[in-house]
Amino acid sequence: MSFAFYYPLIWLGAAAVAAPIWLHLRRRIDSNVVRFSALQFLDDQPAVRRRSLSPRDLPLLLLRIAGLLLLVAAFAWPYRPDVETEVLIEESRVTILDNTLSHQAEGKFEEARALLLEELKGAGRTAQIAVVELTALPRVVVGFGDRPEEAADKVRALRPSHQRGSYLAAFRTADGLLDQSLGRKKRIILLGDSQTNQWNEGLHIPPFLERIELTLPTVTAPGAANFAVHEPSVRRVFLGEQAIVEASVRLFHLGTTTSPTVTLSANGNEIVRREVDLTGQPEVMTLSAQWEADPNQWLRGEVRVDGKPDTLEGDNRAFFSLPPVREIKVDLLARSPFLQTALSPEIARGRWKARVLSLEDLKTVENLKTVPPDDEADVLCIESQLLETAPARDRVLHCLNQGKGVVLWVNRITTVAKGFLRELGIDAQEEVTPAAGASGFRYIFSEHPVFHPFRSADSGDLMEIRVHKYRRLKVPEAVPLVFSEAGDALLFEQPKSKGKLLIAAFGMNRDDTNWPIHPTFIPFLDRWLHAARTEIVMPTAYQPGEVCVWNVPPDVAASEIVLRDAEREVLRAPLEEGRARFTVPDAPGLYALHYGESTEIGRFLEVNPAPDESWLTYTAPETTAETWCRPAANDPAASSAETVKMDLAPSEILRQKLWWWLLLAGLAALLTETGWLALRKDPA
Amino acid sequence: MTTGDSPTSAVFSASLLRRFDPNVLSALGGLDLKARYLVEGFLSGRHQSPFHGFSVEFSEYRDYLPGDDLRHLDWNLYARSDRLCIRKYTQETNVRFHMICDTSASMAYRGSAAWGTKFQVARILAAALTWLLLRQNDAVGLLSLGGGDEVPEFIRPSQKPSQFGLLLRQLERLHPAGGARLSALLGHATRLIHRRSMVVFLSDLLEPAQSIATAFEHLRFLGHECMILQILDRDEIEFPFSDGNVFEDLETGSRRFVAPRAARERYLQRFQAFMEEQRELFQRLEMPHCVVRTDGDPQQALARFLSERKRLP
Numbered sequence: 001m002s003f004a005f006y007y008p009l010i011w012l013g014a015a016a017v018a019a020p021i022w023l024h025l026r027r028r029i030d031s032n033v034v035r036f037s038a039l040q041f042l043d044d045q046p047a048v049r050r051r052s053l054s055p056r057d058l059p060l061l062l063l064r065i066a067g068l069l070l071l072v073a074a075f076a077w078p079y080r081p082d083v084e085t086e087v088l089i090e091e092s093r094v095t096i097l098d099n100t101l102s103h104q105a106e107g108k109f110e111e112a113r114a115l116l117l118e119e120l121k122g123a124g125r126t127a128q129i130a131v132v133e134l135t136a137l138p139r140v141v142v143g144f145g146d147r148p149e150e151a152a153d154k155v156r157a158l159r160p161s162h163q164r165g166s167y168l169a170a171f172r173t174a175d176g177l178l179d180q181s182l183g184r185k186k187r188i189i190l191l192g193d194s195q196t197n198q199w200n201e202g203l204h205i206p207p208f209l210e211r212i213e214l215t216l217p218t219v220t221a222p223g224a225a226n227f228a229v230h231e232p233s234v235r236r237v238f239l240g241e242q243a244i245v246e247a248s249v250r251l252f253h254l255g256t257t258t259s260p261t262v263t264l265s266a267n268g269n270e271i272v273r274r275e276v277d278l279t280g281q282p283e284v285m286t287l288s289a290q291w292e293a294d295p296n297q298w299l300r301g302e303v304r305v306d307g308k309p310d311t312l313e314g315d316n317r318a319f320f321s322l323p324p325v326r327e328i329k330v331d332l333l334a335r336s337p338f339l340q341t342a343l344s345p346e347i348a349r350g351r352w353k354a355r356v357l358s359l360e361d362l363k364t365v366e367n368l369k370t371v372p373p374d375d376e377a378d379v380l381c382i383e384s385q386l387l388e389t390a391p392a393r394d395r396v397l398h399c400l401n402q403g404k405g406v407v408l409w410v411n412r413i414t415t416v417a418k419g420f421l422r423e424l425g426i427d428a429q430e431e432v433t434p435a436a437g438a439s440g441f442r443y444i445f446s447e448h449p450v451f452h453p454f455r456s457a458d459s460g461d462l463m464e465i466r467v468h469k470y471r472r473l474k475v476p477e478a479v480p481l482v483f484s485e486a487g488d489a490l491l492f493e494q495p496k497s498k499g500k501l502l503i504a505a506f507g508m509n510r511d512d513t514n515w516p517i518h519p520t521f522i523p524f525l526d527r528w529l530h531a532a533r534t535e536i537v538m539p540t541a542y543q544p545g546e547v548c549v550w551n552v553p554p555d556v557a558a559s560e561i562v563l564r565d566a567e568r569e570v571l572r573a574p575l576e577e578g579r580a581r582f583t584v585p586d587a588p589g590l591y592a593l594h595y596g597e598s599t600e601i602g603r604f605l606e607v608n609p610a611p612d613e614s615w616l617t618y619t620a621p622e623t624t625a626e627t628w629c630r631p632a633a634n635d636p637a638a639s640s641a642e643t644v645k646m647d648l649a650p651s652e653i654l655r656q657k658l659w660w661w662l663l664l665a666g667l668a669a670l671l672t673e674t675g676w677l678a679l680r681k682d683p684a
Numbered sequence: 685m686t687t688g689d690s691p692t693s694a695v696f697s698a699s700l701l702r703r704f705d706p707n708v709l710s711a712l713g714g715l716d717l718k719a720r721y722l723v724e725g726f727l728s729g730r731h732q733s734p735f736h737g738f739s740v741e742f743s744e745y746r747d748y749l750p751g752d753d754l755r756h757l758d759w760n761l762y763a764r765s766d767r768l769c770i771r772k773y774t775q776e777t778n779v780r781f782h783m784i785c786d787t788s789a790s791m792a793y794r795g796s797a798a799w800g801t802k803f804q805v806a807r808i809l810a811a812a813l814t815w816l817l818l819r820q821n822d823a824v825g826l827l828s829l830g831g832g833d834e835v836p837e838f839i840r841p842s843q844k845p846s847q848f849g850l851l852l853r854q855l856e857r858l859h860p861a862g863g864a865r866l867s868a869l870l871g872h873a874t875r876l877i878h879r880r881s882m883v884v885f886l887s888d889l890l891e892p893a894q895s896i897a898t899a900f901e902h903l904r905f906l907g908h909e910c911m912i913l914q915i916l917d918r919d920e921i922e923f924p925f926s927d928g929n930v931f932e933d934l935e936t937g938s939r940r941f942v943a944p945r946a947a948r949e950r951y952l953q954r955f956q957a958f959m960e961e962q963r964e965l966f967q968r969l970e971m972p973h974c975v976v977r978t979d980g981d982p983q984q985a986l987a988r989f990l991s992e993r994k995r996l997p
Contacts, residue, residue, distance in 0.1 A: 032929050032930055033929070033930045033931075033932050033939070034925065034929045034930070034931050034932070035793070035931075035932045035933075035934050036793065036919070036931045036932065036933065036934065037789075037790035037791075037792075037793035037802070037888065037890060037917070037920060037933075037934050037935075038790070038890055038920045038955065039931055039932070039933035039934075039936075039938065039940065040890065040892075040933075041951050041954040041955050041958065042931060042940055042942055042947060042951060043940070044950065045931075045940040045941060045942045045943075045947055046940060046941045047938065047939065047940050047941075048930055048939035048940060048941055
């Protein structure tokens with residue numbers, strides 16, 4: 001055992017040894033002394049000469065010290081370094097147990113778990129073992145300090161999950177653990193299926209593993225047959241009086257050309273069941289269906305695929321939901337026929353309830369100031385040329401102050417409009433006509449929710465939009481979302497104190513842009529108006545084990561959110577500052593989200609496995625894994641082995657006989673001292 | 685002025701106030717309560733208010749003389765009898781009192797029969813006298829040496845009701861420490877007390893008489909009225925020790941081997957001589973001198989004090 005003077009225990013020990021000596025000397029001094037106030041009348045009495053302090057009852061003092069030393073020795077004995085209590089840690093080992101959905105194929109997870117249990121059982125005292133479970137967030141299941149029995153119990157308790165995890169994240173976690181380990185040799189063992197797309201995620205990563213050996217799984221087959229359904233998508237369409245649900249789902253198949261059966265059911269009814277002939281079909285194909293559904297009811301459904309051979313069943317179902325239709329009110333103060341048409345009931349039904357105001361209406365626009373609160377629109381869509389009228393300007397301010405959204409199309413700048421825009425924090429400058437006659441978009445803030453649908457080509461390509469004319473705007477407080485080729489911002493988002501202001505530097509007419517005749521127009525307008533609303537629209541599609549931060553609408557008075565599946569309550573998460581943070585359940589399915597104890601369903605969360613987990617193609621991992629390893633700077637064998645004292649369990653301490661003898665001897669010495677003192681004080 | 689209407693009197697029951705009980709005094713928390721207990725108990729045993737004649741009250745009429753203050757003219761009497769009379773009052777005395785509390789280490793002594801240390805007795809007496817004096821509109825101040833240093837802590841006399849709390853806080857902060865310091869304290873008193881005042885000493889006076897005599901003479905020369913409350917323990921007066929022991933001086937720390945039985949007679953002789961010397965000194969200087977025993981009733985000291993107070997204008 002090493003001592004250091006800055007180690008607090010040594011000072012405690014020193015104090016324990018010094019205390020009896022000090023008490024011994026003090027007691028000798030203070031005994032039989034009367035402190036008196038009138039000693040001046042006794043100054044003829046002999047004075048006491050002060051002597052230097054010296055031990056008096058030497059045997060008593062020695063006995064006290066011996067007793068204490070024995071007690072200290074007894075308590076310190078179990079920690080004395082010797083052959084019994086020291087071991088040499090030869091190897092530190094971290095096993096990554098792949099617990100992603102793909103590893104469930106052909107019972108591989110159970111095999112890996114059994115293998116790990118064997119390894120834990122067979123590990124000697126010279127090896128440290130930790131276990132990292134690879135899930136959405138890799139977690140340390142067994143630490144280096146855990147006892148073998150506890151470690152085995154923890155591993156045995158692991159259940160197959162439906163999550164998607166990253167090999168890279170798991171290796172980084174393992175590396176972090178090995179940094180703190182004591183073994184001379186460090187090793188990471190991967191018990192996984194070596195899925196190709198998981199390794200591909202880690203390509204081009206700079207090396208981060210140093211002097212660590214890797215034991216990777218061997219790949220026996222390049223892939224396995226699998227059917228899956230992914231990414232269900234549903235929306236309501238109104239055709240005249242008909243309310244139709246349009247659903248689409250991606251059918252995935254790998255390594256087989258048989259004909260699986262796809263079943264679509266909604267609200268407990270089977271909508272369609274069909275065999276799909278996969279001969280000559282690509283691995284991913286989109287299936288669509290339409291059916292009539294009550295727009296005022298929640299729609300809950302699932303798509304299921306059944307076929308043989310299928311090595312992974314966990315990805316055979318995909319769940320979807322749709323809330324009842326609630327039309328959002330929008331006031332349209334615009335002369336653009338494209339905006340008026342796009343928001344007409346024929347097109348916007350089920351999504352937007354527009355109050356399109358004609359030129360005649362604008363003449364009596366004062367009436368808008370007296371709209372009852374219940375009838376107020378959520379969004380005001382206005383063109384800048386109409387800001388000439390005072391009621392229109394008042395309306396804009398009113399909406400922003402009431403927490404509503406305003407969508408402003410700057411199609412013309414007049415002096416009055418310019419002044420008003422300045423009041424809103426917008427510096428409207430000159431009109432710009434691109435040199436080439438039209439300008440495309442140079443940059444689009446694609447992370448913004450407005451542009452999410454346009455990331456895939458299905459919703460159209462925004463880069464095809466051309467702007468012929470726009471107004472140069474400087475809005476210091478706004479976030480620019482789209483820039484022209486000349487670098488001028490064209491779309492802005494400006495959060496105001498309560499409401500939200502979205503600004504476009506051009507009008508939606510043919511003179512300014514070709515957007516109104518582009519396929520992206522209606523979807524964009526829909527998203528643009530939604531973005532103007534201050535209501536928080538949360539995504540509802542999640543993957544198992546994903547961490548979700550749920551923003552609760554401000555009008556909800558609840559202290560927690562409750563998640564329930566069809567049968568029982570799954571979790572509760574407290575609300576903090578209007579947000580709840582929770583981990584999405586591991587099992588795929590539909591989960592009803594309630595605010596507090598309310599029985600009303602707030603939303604349905606659709607939990608579906610990650611599509612990547614269905615790709616059961618495997619690859620030899622060496623190439624990728626080797627790029628993660630740094631070349632060894634020196635010989636690992638040259639590094640000194642670290643001698644480590646093992647933590648002793650109480651049972652092991654109590655097994656040491658000498659410890660008991662020391663303890664008894666110490667107590668006996670102190671008992672003798674007490675008896676001796678008692679005899680001396682009371683000779684009788 | 686009466687004493688029975690004060691709020692504190694309700695705190696103590698009649699039986700409690702009947703006579704001094706050291707156990708009751710010890711059980712009371714806070715110097716404030718202890719002081720009031722002592723004073724209330726003392727006053728309840730008297731049939732006549734000790735404050736008669738001190739307060740502002742009507743005395744007699746006399747005829748108006750040109751130049752008299754018209755504010756004191758009794759207009760009612762003039763209306764009834766057509767006589768111009770002036771109301772006469774007994775005015776406030778407004779005497780300034782200075783409590784001087786000895787905080788030398790010897791004051792920390794508490795004998796086996798005492799109900800408190802000498803310092804505790806001194807502190808309670810000082811608090812009780814302060815309260816008593818403030819009730820009759822006298823100004824009270826305090827001088828002491830606190831915390832073992834030689835820096836005097838001086839509270840100027842005042843009649844304000846808040847003065848009682850101020851003095852109590854100061855008294856509670858004091859603790860006996862250090863060597864003989866009475867002569868130093870007297871030196872500070874002659875320097876700090878300028879106007880003619882009444883000075884009350886609370887000390888055991890266990891210092892050589894010649895060393896303090898000069899300071900007392902100086903005080904007297906300055907015109908101050910002085911009263912000495914000498915606080916002693918039974919052990920100091922009777923020396924009741926029996927076993928052979930080592931005696932250590934509380935102030936100097938010096939030690940002596942003492943065989944009490946053999947030394948007792950000599951001790952008592954020397955102590956009596958010391959006390960006689962003190963008595964002569966205070967008699968010569970016309971300073972009332974009262975011995976307060978820590979095992980006795982401190983109310984006697986209060987009675988003695990009040991009789992001396994009456995002597996003052």
